[in-house]
Amino acid sequence: MNGKLVTKLGFEKKAVALALAAATQRERAGLGREEILNELRAVQDNPGAFLPGGVYADLAAELTAQRAKADARRGAELRPTPLPYRVWGEDLIEPGARQQMDVAMVLPISRAGALMPDAHVGYGLPIGGVLAAEDAVIPYGVGVDIGCSMRLSVLPLKPDALGTDEARRLLLKHTRFGAGVGFEKRDREDHEVLHEQTWREQPLLRHLFDKAAEQIGTSGSGNHFVEFGTLTLAQPDLGLEAGEYLAILSHSGSRGFGAQVANHYTKVAQALHPNLDAAARKLAWLPLGTEDGEGYWQAMNLAGRYALANHELIHRRLARALNVDPLTTVSNSHNLAWRQRVGEHDLIVHRKGATPAERGQLGLIPGSMADPGFVVRGLGNPDALASASHGAGRQMGRKAAANTLAKKDVQTYLRERGVTLIGGGIDEAPQAYKRIEHVLARQRDLVDVVAQFTPRVVRMDTGSEDV
């Protein structure tokens, strides 16, 4: 046996030496050249069968590794040009967000996408980005705050039934804000999501359970809020008569638990695609049907349910303190991936800061700490992959807001609208956001407005610089 014959069979690099070593052993065992070449061909055809042991085990391992690498390279090949996608409210969207969406649309797994009118630059996929992929899920297509969501409770009370001071007292007593913040042990509440079997099905989830149990019912930081306000229904809907109601609106996510799931699986995804072009590196994906892909899918959905449970506990505490049961509730996740029919295909639709808006589906689109939010009903527009904006969207980054906006102007803005703010930072100033009326006007073919929520007493985390 010689190297030439082995190379001719198609072995490369380290596999040549390993094939020769194995062939030498077989010659010593008395096999002829043709028999050995046939054995080598068999290893080539199905290296997996030779992995468990024997003369060809090392060769089989090397071939398997070489093929995995080649697959990763092939899978990482980007399209020469982005797939086409529709943009809503192009005049409201900075070029950087378009560029990020263009990168998403050259991924080999991408099939369709859309950009919502509140879009702005994010990490990986832009905020306001919707991306449909085939048989794969992108951790940063969902984002760090997996399951970030909205919830509205409409209470059987007139708006003036709750005074400002009492509203402040209730928010201070029953909500918790801040990075790393949990509920004190004696105030911790239980929720069925904490009893799911899922927590025991992955070491990562087992590890994160205690943190999740400690933080359930809390709100975190950044743009998260809990507020009392007035829900105005111009006509009967949501099973309610037209009129004004006291209501609770919250924006919250999956806290430290979801963040750690996101960070863990992003690292896994990037390790799976070592040759992915630098521009697309943050959009590294996990193939579904693999242990990693299914692991993320399971953890992501648990984080989604956990985030909704956070809202439920927040609303339950406040409604109990007021001694009422909500007349109705509306909620939706806006950072998550769903299995969804897109044309002829079953795809994975990522919404990173986008409201699901299937025909008839209710959703919540907040404005800002001092601007109205809206209950909307989806129109199921297929070009938007049945989505809408998740809010007004930033028109200014956090640093830019802190550098250019004056506290005094934010205070004036709040006073003019009769909004009382607890916490809140200059980086969350209403002026740092696009005008919600403009954003809604750009998506009339995505959602109908059902009702308006006007904030009155708002609690947020204390920002970099308080208002």
Next chain:
DNA sequence: ATGTGC
């Protein structure tokens, strides 16, 4: 967004 590390 998180709460600590390229």
